[in-house]
Amino acid sequence: MKKTIDLLTLKAEARKKLNGYCRVCPVCDGRACAGEVPGMGGTGTGASFMENVKALSAIKVNLSAVHDIISPDTTTSFFGQQLETPIMAAPMVNYPINTGSGLTERDAAEAIVTGSHLAGSLAWIGDPVDTAMYSSWLEAMHKVGRGVAIIKPRLNHDGILEAFAKATQNGAVAVGLDVDGAGLITMKLKGHPVGPKTSEQLRELSQSTNLPFIVKGIMTVQDAVKCAEAGVDAIVVSNHGGRVLDHTCGTADALPAIAKELKGRVTIFVDGGIRSGVDALKMLALGADGVLVGRPLIVGAYGANAEGVRFLINKYTEELYAAMILMGCANLHHIDSRILFEKL
Amino acid sequence: MKKTIDLLTLKAEARKKLNGYCRVCPVCDGRACAGEVPGMGGTGTGASFMENVKALSAIKVNLSAVHDIISPDTTTSFFGQQLETPIMAAPMVNYPINTGSGLTERDAAEAIVTGSHLAGSLAWIGDPVDTAMYSSWLEAMHKVGRGVAIIKPRLNHDGILEAFAKATQNGAVAVGLDVDGAGLITMKLKGHPVGPKTSEQLRELSQSTNLPFIVKGIMTVQDAVKCAEAGVDAIVVSNHGGRVLDHTCGTADALPAIAKELKGRVTIFVDGGIRSGVDALKMLALGADGVLVGRPLIVGAYGANAEGVRFLINKYTEELYAAMILMGCANLHHIDSRILFEKL
Amino acid sequence: MKKTIDLLTLKAEARKKLNGYCRVCPVCDGRACAGEVPGMGGTGTGASFMENVKALSAIKVNLSAVHDIISPDTTTSFFGQQLETPIMAAPMVNYPINTGSGLTERDAAEAIVTGSHLAGSLAWIGDPVDTAMYSSWLEAMHKVGRGVAIIKPRLNHDGILEAFAKATQNGAVAVGLDVDGAGLITMKLKGHPVGPKTSEQLRELSQSTNLPFIVKGIMTVQDAVKCAEAGVDAIVVSNHGGRVLDHTCGTADALPAIAKELKGRVTIFVDGGIRSGVDALKMLALGADGVLVGRPLIVGAYGANAEGVRFLINKYTEELYAAMILMGCANLHHIDSRILFEKL
């Protein structure tokens, strides 16, 4: 794993180019940017973003070094794709309004998608609604040949199907909706009203595509079960990075009950507050099959484009690798709640 | 919902006009103004004010977007009045001594009462004891044609009845007492000694008016039951914004037990630390029928007079609306404890 | 209760005269002065001092104003003395080394003892070991005609008996030992080695005086029971203001179990972190019969001598009075755990 950059330089460069839109804090925890939507923050008090970080941070792991696991295996496969790591890029769009003019949407798309690919991972792309911006993401995905496309939960299903079709043509290996976008009532003003989806609507949308179908933005067992019953292939436990509703619990708090109910029936992803390989490992131990990282990869993109994104995903994967040694996990399937500390 | 102002400008203007009496903090949580009574703070260490915010903040909500609730209904009715929102203005008086010379009592009354009315809500007015000041509030209420008047728990019941009569003549749709004012021992020096009220006294006062009768300042099940048994129509779970007694629990901590006992028998309002539509929604989920917002509306009034107050109540109501979508609540009666997160 | 001074002026003057030995913080909580022994702080990390404040602060009270208690009674009596308040001055000595040259030991003794007396309370005096300093306290006590003398747990019992005798001659109404001084191993160097006391030794000392006998520095049920069995009249739940052992629990955490076991068998006092009348009320609700206030009265003494001490004890007593109204407590015997908030 060749490194052409170092973390301090990366962060310094990103801090400069982000120009205050993101402060590139020592730990990205949602405090400095609280309420900055648009921007990088969580909505309102920023509590939902901060809670993601707090919930993960409250979980402690068991160090163990009396065993024979010397070279753990961090590889996995999702949607038929062989990956070097279970750590992927979360869908994030609308860079100009959220992160300033340091990168165009096209530059950002290229950095995130290519960087993820170079790290042996998979980028998830989002739905900026604006057609030109969406094209930037589709082209970046087309270039590397794979990706996952998550579309906003528009009331107009034709719009969704069209976005799915374009994604499919450009190499998507799975498509889905981020239903937690349902509360973005300002999208109505832009001509693209959104809203929640019923089980029946999810089943219809799922059946409208040959690709695996994902529902992102699941925070309750009830919603997760509805997804499974609707034939959804994968869910993402997510509160949209805390950007759509103030005062939700952290995703690490929502995940265990959902995994307990559905592990093995649907693929379970999670995002929210993951800042290291150990954080990823905690989420896997809580029941996730894979994880998505969001804001830190924006820092990677602003700091060193695709190389910056690759650098960070590699870094997290190395941390995951070292952590698997220190917990005696030979591969990702060996990671379960036994590696989490429980007080006497 | 037309907006002629934005939040940042509103807060900047208010900060200027409040001139240090209130710092207009990012989150109004009682830390900066701890102990500032008179002023905007909580009494003593400010713990009771801060606890209101902390108790609410500790409650986490369940995000849910797999359902069919696209256009929730935020309307309600109290005291025979149809309202666009369950979020009303709390009674606050004595502006010159508490918030400086930026607004006269008359200006403040006009801003709070008219602004609430413009937002389709209802203003609660308080009892400044001073006759001229009380007239300012009565006139503002008279102009919009409705309001709720809360009078101090004077030992002299004739004074209370006189204040009720004036309120009735000026459009009050309900009257009541804030019994938590009982500890204001300095009021004796001003010739208006106050004190607690027995069930019998509450029954008498309640029967002395044809309007619905409210008791504000209830923090225990025992007191709430006494109110119900005395024939009180509505109670307000409140610690007076933390201004009368240091170290009480937050109202969000006191509310559930009271609602469990009395929901449906009396109308239950609550104030204390409500800073957004999601906070209002939490209080409804904990058992309240409606909520009162205090200090933030002072910022609204100082920032842009009646338009500022309208702007904020509208903002909270929009947040409530969006949050109801993200929890699948079709109307206010669908909001209950199932929307609150409980850890596995 | 005439006031000739105000709190802000008192604190400003004290801050000046204390010259950094005490910062006169907004809330006296042991953070700024952590580790300053000699000085005003707690020993080591200051955790025991801070824990006193935290433990009290974590306890929340029930506001109640539906009742008929309009003029509560704050008076009590200890050791045959009628007092206006259950709030007394804790024994504190060695001012020059701990609080600087702003006040001599004689000035401090005069301020604390006379100020307490003027407030209708009782001062407890300590044992500075130095004979001249002890005389300052005895003279101040002699002048007002009453007080309580707490002597260090010297290995040499003759020294203790001599100190008791002097106190008795100068008006002491009770005497005792602060056994938590047992760990002050540096006192050996000064020729006055100290140490723990057995039940038998406490019984002997108790029987050596006709005055009520007090053991101060009790933090466990076991020690409290030993005191009761040794015929001790009163105990003080105390960790010596956090000055003798780092990392003890707060006294508010230790008190309930001790009161549960011994309430009514011995008189129970408590000190540690009491900063207001509500704090005093909490301690009474947890099982104390009376409370001692320490450091804040030093601020009173430095701020305005005896008048400053009187002002603060009066202030706390007024707060206690107002709080008793807002909890429906007619007198001190009506204060019990029912006024403390317990979460549903």
Added chain:
Amino acid sequence: MKKTIDLLTLKAEARKKLNGYCRVCPVCDGRACAGEVPGMGGTGTGASFMENVKALSAIKVNLSAVHDIISPDTTTSFFGQQLETPIMAAPMVNYPINTGSGLTERDAAEAIVTGSHLAGSLAWIGDPVDTAMYSSWLEAMHKVGRGVAIIKPRLNHDGILEAFAKATQNGAVAVGLDVDGAGLITMKLKGHPVGPKTSEQLRELSQSTNLPFIVKGIMTVQDAVKCAEAGVDAIVVSNHGGRVLDHTCGTADALPAIAKELKGRVTIFVDGGIRSGVDALKMLALGADGVLVGRPLIVGAYGANAEGVRFLINKYTEELYAAMILMGCANLHHIDSRILFEKL
């Protein structure tokens, strides 16, 4: 116990010579140096380092002074060595890269080993891999005639045996491995790959030496039991000062379950966050037989060389002595969980 230096001067001198590598904070808690590896910090967010301090700090002790323990005994013996104190120096190496150029590895070794010896304690030395550096430690140990050598868990057992042999020749009274070094994947690049050890490997290594054999870096009951079954003589409950894995629990949280299972079968040591004699006492109460102190002794070494280290170990031992008086513990075997506070 003669003191030629004082704490403030020691810390000021150390702060100067450490030149920012360590800020010599009021309490050494891992916040200021979070992530500084190399350096003095914990890895990643620094959470594992900070958790060591927090976990210890959350434990509260019972003050008790009604008993007859006047002169407690702090002596103990490990590995056949009579010691004045159960507080020893933790193995720490690679000073130039971690603490700057203020001390050479040789100076540091001399300070730590000699200082520990002068305090009647025992120094544990580590494994800097570099041969010259290791020699510095061996020479320092040789000079005082005793010590404990902890070697990195190299995959190459011959390297380990060679290091054991050198230690044995230079006066080691016990040898062992810090298995928690297993995750240092960068050591492979230096030609000394490391990894976890199986029970069988530990048994082999244990049998390869006539000295008592220690495994350091045990954080789970499972690993501890494997060590016991492999014939290991002693374990050290340790997370390597939080330097190898982010987000572990604190060692004070891991210790009780391990001690409950193994107390008496193997000797149990612990390190992590011990900053005073009271901290040491807490660890003994949680089940440890002895404790190791790390970073603070570096401050001692930089502040006043061997005298600084001696000063600090003496200071901790005096604090332990005073604390044993205030808890009624005649000797180290009398320290158990009864001295820890449990809330009613």
